[in-house]
Amino acid sequence: MIHHSNQDSQRSGADYYRAMYLAMIQARLLENKLSSLYKAGKIVGGVYLGKGQEAVSAALGSALIPGRDIFAPLIRDQAGRTAFGEPFIDCARAYLGSALGPMKGRDGNIHRGRPQEGMLAMISHLGSAVAVVAGCLLAKRLQGKLPGAVGATCVGDGATSTGAFHEGLNMAAVEKLPLVVIVANNQFAYSTPNNRQFACEDLVDRARGYGIAGYSVDGTDFLACATVIGNAVARARSGEGPQLVVAKLLRLTGHGEHDDGSYVPDAVKAGAYGRDCIDVAEKQLLESKIITAEEIAEIREAVAVDVQAAVAQAQQEPTPDPFQEDWRAFSSDFSQP
Amino acid sequence: MIHHSNQDSQRSGADYYRAMYLAMIQARLLENKLSSLYKAGKIVGGVYLGKGQEAVSAALGSALIPGRDIFAPLIRDQAGRTAFGEPFIDCARAYLGSALGPMKGRDGNIHRGRPQEGMLAMISHLGSAVAVVAGCLLAKRLQGKLPGAVGATCVGDGATSTGAFHEGLNMAAVEKLPLVVIVANNQFAYSTPNNRQFACEDLVDRARGYGIAGYSVDGTDFLACATVIGNAVARARSGEGPQLVVAKLLRLTGHGEHDDGSYVPDAVKAGAYGRDCIDVAEKQLLESKIITAEEIAEIREAVAVDVQAAVAQAQQEPTPDPFQEDWRAFSSDFSQP
Amino acid sequence: MSVTYIDAIREAQETLLRDDPRVFLYGQDIAAFGGAFKATKGLVEQFPDRVLDAPISEDAMAGLAIGAALQGMRPIIEMQFADFSSIAFNQIVNHAATHFYRTGMPVPITVRLPSGGTAGSGPFHSQSMEAIYAHYPGVVVVTPATVADAYAMLIESVKLDDPVIYCEHKFLYRWLKAKSLQGDGLPIGRARITRTGRHATVVTYSAMVHEAVRAAERLQHESGWEIEVVDLRSVKPLDIDTVLASVARTGRILALGEAFPWGGVTAEVVSRVVADGFHLLEAPPMRLNARDTPVPYHPKLWAAHRPTPESICDSLRKLLSY
Amino acid sequence: MSVTYIDAIREAQETLLRDDPRVFLYGQDIAAFGGAFKATKGLVEQFPDRVLDAPISEDAMAGLAIGAALQGMRPIIEMQFADFSSIAFNQIVNHAATHFYRTGMPVPITVRLPSGGTAGSGPFHSQSMEAIYAHYPGVVVVTPATVADAYAMLIESVKLDDPVIYCEHKFLYRWLKAKSLQGDGLPIGRARITRTGRHATVVTYSAMVHEAVRAAERLQHESGWEIEVVDLRSVKPLDIDTVLASVARTGRILALGEAFPWGGVTAEVVSRVVADGFHLLEAPPMRLNARDTPVPYHPKLWAAHRPTPESICDSLRKLLSY
Ligand SMILES: Cc1ncc(C[n+]2csc(CCOP(=O)(O)OP(=O)(O)O)c2C)c(N)n1
Ligand SMILES: Cc1ncc(C[n+]2csc(CCOP(=O)(O)OP(=O)(O)O)c2C)c(N)n1
Ligand SMILES: [Mg+2]
Numbered sequence A, B: 001m002i003h004h005s006n007q008d009s010q011r012s013g014a015d016y017y018r019a020m021y022l023a024m025i026q027a028r029l030l031e032n033k034l035s036s037l038y039k040a041g042k043i044v045g046g047v048y049l050g051k052g053q054e055a056v057s058a059a060l061g062s063a064l065i066p067g068r069d070i071f072a073p074l075i076r077d078q079a080g081r082t083a084f085g086e087p088f089i090d091c092a093r094a095y096l097g098s099a100l101g102p103m104k105g106r107d108g109n110i111h112r113g114r115p116q117e118g119m120l121a122m123i124s125h126l127g128s129a130v131a132v133v134a135g136c137l138l139a140k141r142l143q144g145k146l147p148g149a150v151g152a153t154c155v156g157d158g159a160t161s162t163g164a165f166h167e168g169l170n171m172a173a174v175e176k177l178p179l180v181v182i183v184a185n186n187q188f189a190y191s192t193p194n195n196r197q198f199a200c201e202d203l204v205d206r207a208r209g210y211g212i213a214g215y216s217v218d219g220t221d222f223l224a225c226a227t228v229i230g231n232a233v234a235r236a237r238s239g240e241g242p243q244l245v246v247a248k249l250l251r252l253t254g255h256g257e258h259d260d261g262s263y264v265p266d267a268v269k270a271g272a273y274g275r276d277c278i279d280v281a282e283k284q285l286l287e288s289k290i291i292t293a294e295e296i297a298e299i300r301e302a303v304a305v306d307v308q309a310a311v312a313q314a315q316q317e318p319t320p321d322p323f324q325e326d327w328r329a330f331s332s333d334f335s336q337p
Numbered sequence C, D: 001m002s003v004t005y006i007d008a009i010r011e012a013q014e015t016l017l018r019d020d021p022r023v024f025l026y027g028q029d030i031a032a033f034g035g036a037f038k039a040t041k042g043l044v045e046q047f048p049d050r051v052l053d054a055p056i057s058e059d060a061m062a063g064l065a066i067g068a069a070l071q072g073m074r075p076i077i078e079m080q081f082a083d084f085s086s087i088a089f090n091q092i093v094n095h096a097a098t099h100f101y102r103t104g105m106p107v108p109i110t111v112r113l114p115s116g117g118t119a120g121s122g123p124f125h126s127q128s129m130e131a132i133y134a135h136y137p138g139v140v141v142v143t144p145a146t147v148a149d150a151y152a153m154l155i156e157s158v159k160l161d162d163p164v165i166y167c168e169h170k171f172l173y174r175w176l177k178a179k180s181l182q183g184d185g186l187p188i189g190r191a192r193i194t195r196t197g198r199h200a201t202v203v204t205y206s207a208m209v210h211e212a213v214r215a216a217e218r219l220q221h222e223s224g225w226e227i228e229v230v231d232l233r234s235v236k237p238l239d240i241d242t243v244l245a246s247v248a249r250t251g252r253i254l255a256l257g258e259a260f261p262w263g264g265v266t267a268e269v270v271s272r273v274v275a276d277g278f279h280l281l282e283a284p285p286m287r288l289n290a291r292d293t294p295v296p297y298h299p300k301l302w303a304a305h306r307p308t309p310e311s312i313c314d315s316l317r318k319l320l321s322y
């Protein structure tokens, strides 16, 4: 697998763009594979993809520093996960129920992480990661490790309606923590359109009410995402407190692979946000000569091989054996007084 | 007891001011009595007073139409309750644990109401009334009874940090319900100052994030409260959707009567919001010749008699008898199949 | 013609909306989309004002329902999964549940909880929360196990003046079929003898009724044991009389449930049986619940986490051999 | 010198802050104000960075604690009243409780719940929520009944790698006094025989331990009955061995608790006793809980809502006369 080299400080310029682009292709090809596996009946449970949201997610993941920062990805953050250093095999194992890998088959699909390494393992309850990332940052402050570190999470437009989102963001603002929250406003929460979710003109209007910085960005515009999200992370890192970025875009797939998303009106699909951020990225990168067509082809080819390898490996691995499980929810052993 | 005459439509002008003033005096004298009773050991449990917040609360309660509107008072809303038609005896009974009265001793102090008449009985969990009032209004819409009706509730600065406040207000905004939410920002939540509660400059900055109207007012300024809160209610009534009013003021007492509020810095007490809204009201009413000094004296005297009568009555009444209680939490009778 | 458990839930809501103008539905994705499980499919077309999409605000959804109920409506709110009702917990147990006792005014809301495990659903889309709600005074908790009960008990839930937690089992949605919606008219609060027997009683509810019947059939076939299966139907109120009558016949009881093992329905059942029917017992009352971990994602783990016909048979063999 | 139960809680927090730089406190009004019950009085002066006032955001308070714990800290969060933890319910039972099972990484948070009833506190400042949390896999739930336990178990809770719900009883805060903080060193997970006896066992926890002892003394005085009282100390894990050993001596058990009667600790205790100790029983196991309504405000109602020495004696007389 092509690795994202471990940065010591936040990437910028061409490096950042290249890292983002690589993560986007990695996410897209990996997710395409997940989709095929699902359709072939090889995955039990839901499959949730980030198609169309890769630029936003990669912009965030590529701006973070693994080992120093905290990242709490949500359901459409394959690109950000990859950029932050999650190997494909974690994803393949979680979806295919391998007994190896971090979740050992106990949890699946997007409910995975490596909390030991700063990548949290989401629970389903939307909005609940915001306060948890704030807590990670508060801990770093108390430990004297905060300078230069940030914490980040993504939520959808729907998740902004949760009490957890509100309480967490407000709390982070009171503590002036370097928390970056990206709202990926893909205009729908499952089937529910924005006008049934909130009544403000733009979710970024919420920033002022928390006393934090807020930015809007076209989430299909690769370079714009890089700039706005990269800057938000940099500002948080330099001590300017919580940053809210609202990215407007469209999910180019169903809510999950079981869903055809037919409730999205054709006009919306054909509209400005219906374009594919990967097309935009390639166009922008080629135009600005950051990358060549040959490199693109090479990246795509190499990533396809990596995807294949990860899936093949996970498919061969043992699945969990209920008789081997210790069935323990406590880490403490209370049996020995 | 001097009664607030049942209005058919929202009061305005001198009528409104007079109603407000009456409610403020009623609240103050009743609460002074509660304080003495507490100090004399006659009340078990907490006593929470609205001293210093009467103008805000009365402005709201006096703008509401009993029988048509919904009012969910919170802990410092004696004035609003009285203005909305709650008789003193409800308060006296709740605090003194009479078995008569709406709560029958099962709940006490401010946890009382007449939900059958549109005055909800608060639970302690802050913020939870917002969605409930929204639900009352949604019901009215479905029943065709919404035109001309509003629902209102008050919360403190601290309650704005609850998920319930956020979810409820956002939901009301989505449904464009005629909900008026007054934030009485008395600068402290129990002992916690604003700077540990939120990081925005003014809580009214939240309105835009919900897509609703927002207004600020000096909560110690009687006439300003009348205007701003009266207008907010009128706008909601005329179909302009949720209205948020943030009133700045100071609690002129402890959090409860057990608390001396010594954490409030002297400079704050001596500051602009440390003045007593009743003094302001009397000054403004006298200056604008809405009321005479004699009338003020008469009102105070008559109210004092009413307070005395209500407390005396409640004190004579039976307390609940556990052997007479049916100890049922269900209204349904499941014993007969 | 055959009708599924989820059809019954849909039909009940259609009937309620048609017959009672006080009824309305509120939940995420329930209008045009028809709900995550299609329990409200087509209803918004028939009742455009009374089937409303909610924001992702479970606490406020419950709060809104409470307010509407206080104004005379009969709201049904759909939680997308029972697990997400954890966000609505406060409004349900502290607001809805206490209101009648405090004020004398009941709060007739119905909260639909798509409950229980299915393969691959994992820790946050598989929970059985009936015991959590039943612990609180003032909430009725129903757990229909049949197509007819799914229909009749939803209608009855909405007619009740008290708040009802309606636990519908996702595993039964499409798997469980019946010829019609016609049931036996048992009211909420009354258990049903689903299968008669002489040697032991299994007391259970919801999807586990079917696993219990399977286990009973297997034991009958294998060794001639006749196992009685009692479907509680509602866990609060809990029909201990029917349970005791069964134990009086069999002398042995296994309380079976799919929820977590600490406390819960099985503990309540056993405790009441021993309190009032100690003298009836020929063997120690047994319990079988899920294991004491979150519900695992992997189908193999999941199948070993919840009781199965095999593990029920094992328990029953132990019970019978005492 | 005498030290109260609330002193012990304060002292434990001071000790923890002093000895372990990973410990910090987070809660409403706990810094300069010292907490609604003064459990953190003076601590912010000594540890200005590690005693922090929280906004009124229980869900985020629990979330913040979880995050901090994942980064190596040992947060203690104070809920102003146990009743308000209903807002933090989701983060506790779905996030903290599941994390070790899901990821292998434990979440060492301690959640302090000022629990239980006092006269005049009413439905929302009196709740006992131990059964709610204990139902979920992955949370330890402790219920200290003595001054020494309040101290030692809080220290032990913070040292445990698993999330702990520390239920401290408000009624004991100032009423319960001891000569010192010195205890007997029993770990979490082990019950204590508070009073020995031969004729019946009362299994209980928290404030009810003292009511049980009073009832036992009364019965001894009145009629010579010798009642054994077992203090569970932690309701999860639950030390059934100590309970069974006691029942083996007495043959009779009353499970006593202050919480709501449906399910809960008493049901779990009785169910486990009959499962493993059926043959030891000479009488049906009994339960005594609060009544099945919200906790009433009025002191007279409140006193009749919870078990009292009188009602415990009544239950015991019935149990002894079987
Ligand atoms: C608290 C909560 N309620 C309901 C759900 C069920 N649910 C899962 S995803 C989803 C829609 C999320 O929409 P959004 O936040 O916009 O994210 P998107 O799927 O569009 O990326 C819902 C309702 C949940 N996970 N959590
Ligand atoms: C959800 C919740 N958490 C905690 C409390 C305990 N509590 C009662 S009043 C109060 C302070 C409220 O402050 P604010 O909202 O500013 O209102 P004020 O008392 O200043 O009028 C707190 C923390 C509560 N009632 N509800
Ligand atoms: Mg969305």
Ligand SMILES: [Mg+2]
Pocket: B156, B157, B158, B184, B185, B186, B187, B188, B189, B190
């Ligand atoms: Mg305040």
